[in-house]
Amino acid sequence: MGLLGGFGAVVNQVSRPVWVDVGCGDGALVMTAGDYGFSAIGLDARAETVSQIQNLGFNALQHDFMTLQFEVVPDVLSMMDVLEHMPYPLEALRKAAQVLRPGGVIVISLPDLTSSSWKIMDAEKANPYWLEIEHYHNFSRD
Numbered sequence: 001m002g003l004l005g006g007f008g009a010v011v012n013q014v015s016r017p018v019w020v021d022v023g024c025g026d027g028a029l030v031m032t033a034g035d036y037g038f039s040a041i042g043l044d045a046r047a048e049t050v051s052q053i054q055n056l057g058f059n060a061l062q063h064d065f066m067t068l069q070f071e072v073v074p075d076v077l078s079m080m081d082v083l084e085h086m087p088y089p090l091e092a093l094r095k096a097a098q099v100l101r102p103g104g105v106i107v108i109s110l111p112d113l114t115s116s117s118w119k120i121m122d123a124e125k126a127n128p129y130w131l132e133i134e135h136y137h138n139f140s141r142d
Contacts, residue, residue, distance in 0.1 A: 017075035022065045022096075023082035027053035034058060038076065043068070066092060070099045078107040084135045114140040 019033040024042030030053060033040035042053050042060035053060035066086075077100050083089040096106050111129050112118060121127035129138060 018072050019076040019078070020074040021078045021080070023079060023085070024053065024060060025049065025080075027056065027058055027060065029078060029080060030058050030060065031056075033076070066095060073101045074099060074104060075101050076105045076107065078109075080107070080109040081111070083108065084110055084132075084137050084139060087136045089137060110139045112141060113138045114142070 016037055016039040019030075019038040019040045020043055021029045021033070021040065022043050024030050024044045026049070027042050030040045030042040040059065042050070042058065043063060043065060044050050044053075044060065045062065045064055047062050050060040050062040065082075077096050079092070079096065083092060086092050093106075100106060113129075118127065118129070121129075129135065
């Protein structure tokens, strides 16, 4: 099944720009993007997460980003605290560039191991990122 499943017809009928939030979590960004006029879709691998967003009346699809066949071309694609959970983040970035509209925007957020907050947590021996077994990578700005 492609991106949006049954939502494809809805998006295609609407002339609003499309925002896809990969790893949408609680759906806050999907809701905010919708509030600002985007046709917003959340994408998450967790069925419970997707169901909760759908129950709130927002578009969400349970699927793995890397294997998803996109039926729409996103104007914005966000990956908020997602790439560190992927074994091959460069492949994910290449796919994002491939599916995104030319001139579109990709929004990425990652924990930064060179940030002041990371260093403070390390100094206090209270850095939760070192215990994250779901993280394949820790990134810096470099």
